Amino acid sequence: MQMSSPMFRHSMCCWHYTYAYIALVILRSGLCQDSSTQPPKGRPIRDVYVAVGSEVKVLCDGAADGEQVEWRQTGSLVMSGSLLHLNSTRLEDGGVYTCHSLSGRDHILQMDLKPGYPPSPPNISCWVASYPLKALCSWSQTSQMTNTYLPTQYIITYRDGVSGTIYPCHIVPASPDTLCEMKTLQVLASRPYIINITAINALGSATKLMSFDLEENVRPDPPVNVRVVASQGRRVLVKWSHPPSWPHPVLFPLKYKVRYYWGSTREPRHTVEVESYDSLMITLDNLKVGRTYHFQVSAHELLDSGTGSAWSEPVSATVLRR
Secondary structure: OOOOOHHHHOOOOOOOOOOOEOOOEOOOOOOOOOHHHOOOOOOOOEEEEEEOOOOEEEEOOOOOOOOOEEEEEOOEEEEEOOEEEEOOOOHHHOEEEEEEEOOOOOOOEEEEEEEEOOOOOEEEEEEEEEOOOEEEEEEEEOOOOOOOOOOOEEEEEEEOOOOOOEEEOEEOOOOOOOEEEEOOOOOOOOOOEEEEEEEEEOOEEEEEEEEEOOHHHEOOOOOEEEEEEEEEOOEEEEEEEOOOOOOOOOOOOEEEEEEEEEOOOOOOOEEEEOOOOOOOEEEEOOOOOOOEEEEEEEEEEOOOOOOOOOOOOOEEEEOOOO
16 A cells, blocks of 8 residues: 655654654644744754654754754753653643754754654444445544544545455545545445555554445435424324435335424334335324424335434424314
8 A cells, every 4th residue: 555645655653662763854844833933944844753652862963063952842941952852752742842052053953743643443334325326434543542643644445345346435525534435336246345444644554444235234314304294183294305315216215214202302202114115205193282293204225224314303393273
């Protein structure tokens, strides 16, 4: 696997080590800092990535022999001498450090210390909301430290279990960067897909593989446009529309369930399955006059592949007298 980001072409720090001399790597020439920490023109800030809890030693290697220097952070003295030494780096130690000559010479060296954590194997979840055209996958870090505090890139691909062809999972436009689409799928494939997701940052990488069967993970989106179009004489008529993301409701039918309750969400719920799979409405009888009910609808694949959708947002209606 190749990594195109410049950050990942430089040496990465190890997670477990007792001693480290951090090689300073020039990655960019400016940061959004206040004016007291801005570098002089032409002198870049060097980024140093380090694992939290690690020992760090950084030498002010631009100093002349015998030159007296000191390290500062945001103008405050941190350490005298040419060696910046942190026994156990904390997140709070992050920031811009400058090495100054006591003779009045300009900054000898500036670096941005970036403590953080290496990624853990991502926790990934995939489902099919648009059967059979595409599937969706989302992911997150699995460890208790879900934030690595460092820029982390995720590379996710999936392999056709039949042909072995590898495809990229495409980030969904205008969505969080932890949601992607599998667009090249085979209906009723004899083998499951193999999903490969790798998290990478400057401190390391972690990979997770997952088997994914298309039919077992069907999960439609909830129905839309749920409404009560009549409410009279202990009877209501509830209507709804297919989930827009379900591409072929005629070729791949959905069936629906309706539930209703009154009062708070802790009250008992009554669930009714719509008898005709092609129906987008249901009449509910024997409701109490004067009571306000809340109605929700859920979509399911006709043959019960996978799981049903989440319930739609509740729609309320009061049962009226004749």
